[in-house]
Amino acid sequence: MARTKTQYVCQACGHVEIKWMGRCPGCGEWNTMVEETIAAPSKSLPVSGARMQPQPIQSIPAQTEQRIHTGLTECDFVLGGGVVPGSLVLIGGDPGIGKSTLLLQLSNSIASQKKRVLYVSGEESASQIKLRAERLGTVQEELYVLAETDLDLVVEAAAQLQPDFLIIDSIQTVFRPSLTSAPGSVAQVRECTGVLLRVAKSQNIATFIVGHVTKDGALAGPRMLEHMVDAVLYFEGERHHMYRVLRAVKNRFGSTNELAVFEMHDNGLREVSNPSLxxxxxxxxxxxxxxxxxxxxxxxxxxxxxxxxxxxxxxxxxxxxxxxxxxxxxxxxxxxxxxxxxxxxxxxxxxxxxxxxxxxxxxxxxxxxxxxxxxxxxxxxxxxxxxxxxxxxxxxxxxxxxxxxxxxxxxxxxxxxxxxxxxxxxxxxxxxxxxxxxxxxxxxxxxxxx
Incomplete structure (x- = not known):
């Protein structure tokens, strides 16, 4: 019987070693090396569609994307005017800061525009999301909820539903059964993000994924995760203050370093049009x-x-x-x-x-x-x-x-x-x-x- 080959992967930066080490040589973090099974390489490359041919840049027709307005003016301002269809956006923040509340409000507002929204939660049940949605306001008919952690089933549900807007809460809880590593590991986060990127681009679905942050405030997982997505948003603020700040640090469709201020109330987040005052x-x-x-x-x-x-x-x-x-x-x-x-x-x-x-x-x-x-x-x-x-x-x-x-x-x-x-x-x-x-x-x- 063939022996299963394993490797040790740093959960902070993705560095790979053949043996366990107490301190990662890549980022210097301690006790972050986790043993993972080496997946067998695929014998054939996946076919993504028709083969593209090189063409002069002057002959490429210019296209203007019709952005999806989120219903929150401040959030549209940070995103550069709204959500671009087919874009992949990563939003991170401390636990309990209000990421799920913000995305559920965005989902409800977009669903009120007769656009189909699929909210996938790996941390809450469907009934819990329903209770939170009722507390935040009216529940829209075009808002669909799926409590699932198997990414293959999520992709299958998205292919059947054909939503305009897809939310994954969170990327550390979903997994692919073909990988033997645990959910939240570097291999799973990297692979799941790659699958969601292909789904967003091929089916023209605007996708938001929630990412956890480390104790240093950086997004958990390899830094390659930030390079794969189109925009990176940070939701910041003190848990004991009512103010929340949404900051863009990367945006391929708008300006970076933009900022929006919200106030946290019992019925959700409210926009602050004049933060200075x-x-x-x-x-x-x-x-x-x-x-x-x-x-x-x-x-x-x-x-x-x-x-x-x-x-x-x-x-x-x-x-x-x-x-x-x-x-x-x-x-x-x-x-x-x-x-x-x-x-x-x-x-x-x-x-x-x-x-x-x-x-x-x-x-x-x-x-x-x-x-x-x-x-x-x-x-x-x-x-x-x-x-x-x-x-x-x-x-x-x-x-x-x-x-x-x-x-x-x-x-x-x-x-x-x-x-x-x-x-x-x-x-x-x-x-x-x-x-x-x-x-x-x-x-x-x-x-x-x-």
């Missing part, structure tokens, strides 16, 4: 350590409150913590403040928080973070009605930012009185009611801000 609604104006910055998320300006707290440390080494901001940039700004402005923070703990659970990592918020740290250290509030835009360099200079006009327009719309911008940047437009104050360095900004 929502994030600033609970702000206390005259308190030390609070500053308002303008961040760009794709094409959308967001006005956010940055909070800083500088307090004497009780330990030998001071603590530095950043929530919603880049930790490395916060540490750099503290070093610049100490070296260029003489701010004595080497014996103080420093905490920086972006209110609302939003994460920003662009350098245009440097000036606001630095002034919030100075305000907290001196226990003096910044001038009421000010907003700050600028990147801070290692020499203490304030550098230019991108898309300044959009940021200023958003600040004017929300009623801010004064804006500190880099001195090397010119503003061609006039903003009534908004005073533009150019600053050259942190020292200059600190004098004008207080």
């Amino acid at each position: 929502l994030f600033l609604s609970e702000r206390q104006t005259i308190v030390p350590g609070s500053a308002v910055v303008a961040a760009m998320e794709g094409r959308r300006p967001l006005l956010l409150e940055v909070q800083a707290l500088v307090a004497p440390t009780g330990f030998g080494t001071p603590r530095r913590m950043a929530t919603g901001a880049d930790y490395a940039r916060v540490s750099m700004l503290l070093a610049v403040l100490e070296r260029r402005l003489g701010l004595q923070v080497q014996a103080s703990d420093a905490y920086v928080n972006v209110a609302g659970g939003v994460r920003v990592d662009e350098p245009a918020v440097d000036l606001g973070i630095a002034l919030a740290l100075v305000s907290s250290h001196r226990d003096r509030p910044l001038t009421q009605g000010d907003i700050y835009m600028g990147e801070v360099g290692l020499t203490g200079e304030v550098r230019n930012v991108t898309r300044l006009a959009e940021r200023l327009r958003e600040a004017q719309k929300l009623g801010f009185k004064r804006c500190l911008i880099p001195a090397g940047q010119t503003v061609s437009e006039t903003f009534s009611g908004l005073e533009i104050v150019p600053v050259q360095s942190l020292q200059d900004a600190m004098q004008k801000a207080f």
